[in-house]
Amino acid sequence: MRGENTMDTLVEIQNVTKTIKGRTIIDSLSFNVNEGEVFGFLGPNGAGKTTTIRMIVGLIGITSGDIKILGHSIKTDFEQAIKHIGGIVENPEMYKFMSGYQNLIHYARMSQGVTKEKIKETVEFVGLTDRIHDKVKTYSLGMRQRLGLAQCLLHDPKILILDEPTNGLDPAGIREIRDHVRKLARERGMAVIVSSHLLAEMEMMCDRIGIIQQGKLIDVQHMTDFVQGKEKIYEIEVDEKERISEILSQMELPVQATENGIALPLTREKIPGIIKEIVSHDIQIYSVKEVNKTLEDRFLELTSKKEGLSHD
Amino acid sequence: MIKLIQNEWMKIFRRTGTYVMIGLLLFILTVVGAFVKYQDSRGTIPDNSEWKRGLQVQNESFKKEMEDMGPAIPEAVKDSYERQIAINEYRLTNDLSPNEEYSVWGFISDGSQAIDFVGLFVIIIAGGIVASEFNWGTIKLLLIRPINRGRILASKYITVLLFGLFMLFILFAYSMLLGMILFGFPEQASPYLNYQDGVVTEQSMLLHLLINFGLKSVNMLMLATMAFMISSAFRNNSLAIGLSIFLMFMGGQITSLIAIKYEWAKYLLFANTDLLQYFDGTPMIEGMTLGFSIVMIIIYFVMFQAIAFYVFKKRDVAA
Numbered sequence: 001m002r003g004e005n006t007m008d009t010l011v012e013i014q015n016v017t018k019t020i021k022g023r024t025i026i027d028s029l030s031f032n033v034n035e036g037e038v039f040g041f042l043g044p045n046g047a048g049k050t051t052t053i054r055m056i057v058g059l060i061g062i063t064s065g066d067i068k069i070l071g072h073s074i075k076t077d078f079e080q081a082i083k084h085i086g087g088i089v090e091n092p093e094m095y096k097f098m099s100g101y102q103n104l105i106h107y108a109r110m111s112q113g114v115t116k117e118k119i120k121e122t123v124e125f126v127g128l129t130d131r132i133h134d135k136v137k138t139y140s141l142g143m144r145q146r147l148g149l150a151q152c153l154l155h156d157p158k159i160l161i162l163d164e165p166t167n168g169l170d171p172a173g174i175r176e177i178r179d180h181v182r183k184l185a186r187e188r189g190m191a192v193i194v195s196s197h198l199l200a201e202m203e204m205m206c207d208r209i210g211i212i213q214q215g216k217l218i219d220v221q222h223m224t225d226f227v228q229g230k231e232k233i234y235e236i237e238v239d240e241k242e243r244i245s246e247i248l249s250q251m252e253l254p255v256q257a258t259e260n261g262i263a264l265p266l267t268r269e270k271i272p273g274i275i276k277e278i279v280s281h282d283i284q285i286y287s288v289k290e291v292n293k294t295l296e297d298r299f300l301e302l303t304s305k306k307e308g309l310s311h312d
Numbered sequence: 313m314i315k316l317i318q319n320e321w322m323k324i325f326r327r328t329g330t331y332v333m334i335g336l337l338l339f340i341l342t343v344v345g346a347f348v349k350y351q352d353s354r355g356t357i358p359d360n361s362e363w364k365r366g367l368q369v370q371n372e373s374f375k376k377e378m379e380d381m382g383p384a385i386p387e388a389v390k391d392s393y394e395r396q397i398a399i400n401e402y403r404l405t406n407d408l409s410p411n412e413e414y415s416v417w418g419f420i421s422d423g424s425q426a427i428d429f430v431g432l433f434v435i436i437i438a439g440g441i442v443a444s445e446f447n448w449g450t451i452k453l454l455l456i457r458p459i460n461r462g463r464i465l466a467s468k469y470i471t472v473l474l475f476g477l478f479m480l481f482i483l484f485a486y487s488m489l490l491g492m493i494l495f496g497f498p499e500q501a502s503p504y505l506n507y508q509d510g511v512v513t514e515q516s517m518l519l520h521l522l523i524n525f526g527l528k529s530v531n532m533l534m535l536a537t538m539a540f541m542i543s544s545a546f547r548n549n550s551l552a553i554g555l556s557i558f559l560m561f562m563g564g565q566i567t568s569l570i571a572i573k574y575e576w577a578k579y580l581l582f583a584n585t586d587l588l589q590y591f592d593g594t595p596m597i598e599g600m601t602l603g604f605s606i607v608m609i610i611i612y613f614v615m616f617q618a619i620a621f622y623v624f625k626k627r628d629v630a631a
Binding site: 058083085087090091098111151 | 315316318319322323326327328448449450452453454455456457458459460626628629630
């Protein structure tokens with residue numbers, strides 16, 4: 001993969017499989033996450049995102065394969081591995097009958113060397129200073145999410161894992177989490193793993209995205225490639241759809257019929273040649289236009305394609 | 313480890329429920345104290361001059377009865393008669409009157425009935441201490457710290473024990489305080505007469521009461537351990553609390569019912585938790601000894617702990 005070898009790999013997922021009662025939930029999953037990178041974990045509900053995240057933090061066992069955190073296996077060297085991780089798994093569950101501060105004290109006691117100053121600093125970072133001594137049950141969801149974030153930053157982890165961090169948050173809350181995540185990756189060089197089923201959100205937050213479906217990692221791409229790709233999709237408006245499809249298929253181009261004509265992926269340089277070819281067959285072209293592909297189209301396309309294959 | 317226990321302690325004492333429990337315990341003791349204080353029969357001191365004759369008459373009638381019945385006398389009855397006779401004779405020879413004024417000691421002894429309430433509260437805490445973390449979802453945050461699961465569970469169990477001790481301390485201290493205020497110390501300290509293997513010995517009242525407290529708490533300890541086991545193995549606090557409380561009230565009765573017909577009842581937990589039976593009474597089933605019961609208790613204890621730890625360490629946390 002391009003140029004990533006220069007960065008440190010913090011998390012290695014090596015051929016991980018999880019079987020529960022004979023059913024394979026996660027199937028030979030492998031990927032790496034590097035220092036300073038925000039890795040998005042994208043997939044429809046029930047695809048295995050949360051299961052994978054639970055395996056990374058050691059909440060559930062791994063049937064086969066291994067997960068290494070800074071070289072320490074989460075299976076055999078749990079304490080050494082987990083101390084580099086801060087995480088929120090699903091909702092930021094806190095002890096509601098205690099204040100935010102008492103909750104942080106509670107978690108601070110479970111890691112080595114978290115000072116009172118560090119707690120104060122973290123509370124400031126997430127912007128909860130005014131309300132930290134109130135009971136958690138009086139907090140809004142956004143504030144709980146911030147407290148959850150504070151809780152996982154207390155011990156200065158190298159890796160941050162957020163499972164559905166923006167679930168149920170309002171737009172302002174989503175934006176806030178996004179800003180925090182980007183800041184932590186950029187300024188502190190943390191590796192961040194974020195899972196979500198919301199595409200637009202991933203688009204804005206992540207550097208790289210892995211798509212998981214039915215327990216399999218079906219694609220890992222850089223954000224910029226992912227949305228646009230090197231090729232763009234062009235729609236050519238014509239009358240004689242079938243003839244043109246035939247001609248272009250002979251040139252081994254993947255053609256799809258649309259409402260007004262055909263669509264196919266092309267790089268910019270190839271367009272004049274294709275037009276010339278079509279015109280030489282005496283077919284009328286009414287328009288050629290670029291189709292902007294959204295992440296959503298691409299995502300649905302990828303997941304449905306793989307699904308189609310698996311049904312064959 | 314100390315920090316983990318501090319955490320658990322904090323989580324118990326940040327909840328109002330805990331203070332309600334303490335309040336209820338104090339309230340019950342106060343009601344009992346007031347009741348004893350103002351009830352009519354108290355304070356009438358029996359005729360002191362006649363006690364020696366009374367004891368002699370009692371002993372004679374016991375002896376006569378034992379002779380009359382001969383070998384047909386049940387072991388349990390024979391034991392209790394012999395015990396009573398020995399204690400009476402000890403009183404006669406050492407000039408110790410059985411007529412005692414109701415004092416702080418009597419009240420503490422009555423108050424020790426409230427150990428069942430302490431048991432109830434400790435079961436509630438033990439049944440919730442693991443299962444609640446699952447219910448709240450906080451278990452996920454608890455288990456992604458650099459501390460292995462065994463230590464987390466151990467800290468929780470130790471906290472349950474400390475909470476039990478704390479409640480027993482409150483019970484003992486408050487009934488002592490209340491007893492002193494309401495009834496005062498007896499004018500002359502009369503010892504407790506302990507009968508074992510045909511020998512009567514004197515024991516200080518305080519020591520006797522402390523031992524009594526300890527023995528009565530064994531039942532509580534085992535039920536709390538069971539509740540803790542159910543709590544961590546099934547992650548269900550209502551099951552843990554419900555079943556343990558049911559067994560606390562019914563376990564003894566059910567066991568004695570089974571014991572009427574079957575001898576294997578002696579291997580049941582509740583045949584063995586009442587260690588007082590070896591000191592002040594006769595065992596539920598013939599042939600049971602203190603040593604046997606202690607071994608049985610240890611076996612059950614190890615079994616509960618093994619299940620709790622095995623399941624808790626193995627389990628996938630998907631809640």
